[in-house]
Amino acid sequence: MRGKPEVAKGWMRGKNRFPLKGLYILFPMVLLLCFYSAESVNISVEIYSDKPVKAVIFAPLNGNYVIQADGKTLDSCTAGSVFEISISDDSLILKTPGKVIGTYYAIRFHGCNERNQFNIRPLSAKVTRLYDDDLTITANGTGLKLINLVQLENYIAGVIECEAGRRKPPEYFKVQAIICRTYALSSLARHISDGFEMCDGVHCQVYRGAATTGTVIEAVEQTKGLVLVDQNSQLIVAAFHSNCGGYTLNSEDVWSTALPYLRSIKDTFCLNMPDAHWEKEFTNKEWNDYLKNREKQMKPDSIRREAYWDSVPNCKRIYLFDRGYTIPLKEIRADLDLNSTYFSIEKSSDKIKLNGRGFGHRVGLCQEGAMHMAQLGYNYRQILNFYYTDVQLIDYNMLPSSGFN
Numbered sequence: 001m002r003g004k005p006e007v008a009k010g011w012m013r014g015k016n017r018f019p020l021k022g023l024y025i026l027f028p029m030v031l032l033l034c035f036y037s038a039e040s041v042n043i044s045v046e047i048y049s050d051k052p053v054k055a056v057i058f059a060p061l062n063g064n065y066v067i068q069a070d071g072k073t074l075d076s077c078t079a080g081s082v083f084e085i086s087i088s089d090d091s092l093i094l095k096t097p098g099k100v101i102g103t104y105y106a107i108r109f110h111g112c113n114e115r116n117q118f119n120i121r122p123l124s125a126k127v128t129r130l131y132d133d134d135l136t137i138t139a140n141g142t143g144l145k146l147i148n149l150v151q152l153e154n155y156i157a158g159v160i161e162c163e164a165g166r167r168k169p170p171e172y173f174k175v176q177a178i179i180c181r182t183y184a185l186s187s188l189a190r191h192i193s194d195g196f197e198m199c200d201g202v203h204c205q206v207y208r209g210a211a212t213t214g215t216v217i218e219a220v221e222q223t224k225g226l227v228l229v230d231q232n233s234q235l236i237v238a239a240f241h242s243n244c245g246g247y248t249l250n251s252e253d254v255w256s257t258a259l260p261y262l263r264s265i266k267d268t269f270c271l272n273m274p275d276a277h278w279e280k281e282f283t284n285k286e287w288n289d290y291l292k293n294r295e296k297q298m299k300p301d302s303i304r305r306e307a308y309w310d311s312v313p314n315c316k317r318i319y320l321f322d323r324g325y326t327i328p329l330k331e332i333r334a335d336l337d338l339n340s341t342y343f344s345i346e347k348s349s350d351k352i353k354l355n356g357r358g359f360g361h362r363v364g365l366c367q368e369g370a371m372h373m374a375q376l377g378y379n380y381r382q383i384l385n386f387y388y389t390d391v392q393l394i395d396y397n398m399l400p401s402s403g404f405n
């Protein structure tokens, strides 16, 4: 653990030498219990990554947990046990109610049954969260670094519940499961220098713990291991957005790289969905002030936009003809907090009205279109092949980089 000694501080000081009674009797039993995880693929996710945590309550809910501290096994615990872990300087204090067990650098709660779940709550928070599988705790500067070592499929189910909600067609959850799995496996190096693989925020994929919805869990099981690859058997960048407004964009229309599977397509499935249309109004002064800030010298009254509505759905710039000056639509969207870059401009005597379509960057899979396709009876393979061009579904064990080939 980051070069720290393997022995607990408390033990070095000669205190808490036998922190839990029965340790040496339980130890062989503990080893016998821990044999289930032969085939599972685990990923490490930092949880509560967006807020500093000084102390947490940990309570097993399902399964059997072995408690390991600084590489040594202390005991095992099941539902009904409660622990508090807090930080003091750069060490962790492990307590049960009313009793200090010891002071350590690293603590791991390792699930030994087929299904292991725990509840966790920072002392400063009101809401308890439920997680699958293991938890490791170390000190992280001024707070606790909490890492959920979780089976990939459990993680995927948790992410889907955060990203897609609970009440969607089962076939849509399968689509999300495959996208989410593909994204996770292609992003494992994002936090390599931080000592874990994914964070639980929007930077990676929002993850707030175990899934509890049956249809989500079943969708993950029914697509277990499936990922999307391109013609070279490489994991794709499985981009998705809320609603494309009728056309998706080529990857190079928004980002710098042209990817053969992220091509613009016409999508009529999303046209009557909630995020299909939007409007935003500005007074002439607001609009002109904005344009003046972007191009100090130009004459704002002479602004027009090329009629790019359906004929060129992937246009990238708004055109200001008097000076040949253009502003990338992507920047206008960010500047004015617009739902998308797909809009027309309606000018009247006192205001500017933007009539827009879609929500998001519009590259890759359109979630509301996919949802409607699922409602109409399309299966997950048809949906994925509609939005991603020339892709294949394979088990990730077949990937050249999986270590199995």
Ligand SMILES: [Zn+2]
Pocket (backbone or CB within 6 Å): 190, 191, 198, 199, 200, 201, 203, 204, 205
């Ligand atoms: Zn991240």
Ligand SMILES: [Zn+2]
Pocket (backbone or CB within 6 Å): 243, 244, 245, 246, 247, 267, 268, 269, 270, 271, 366, 368, 369
């Ligand atoms: Zn769409």
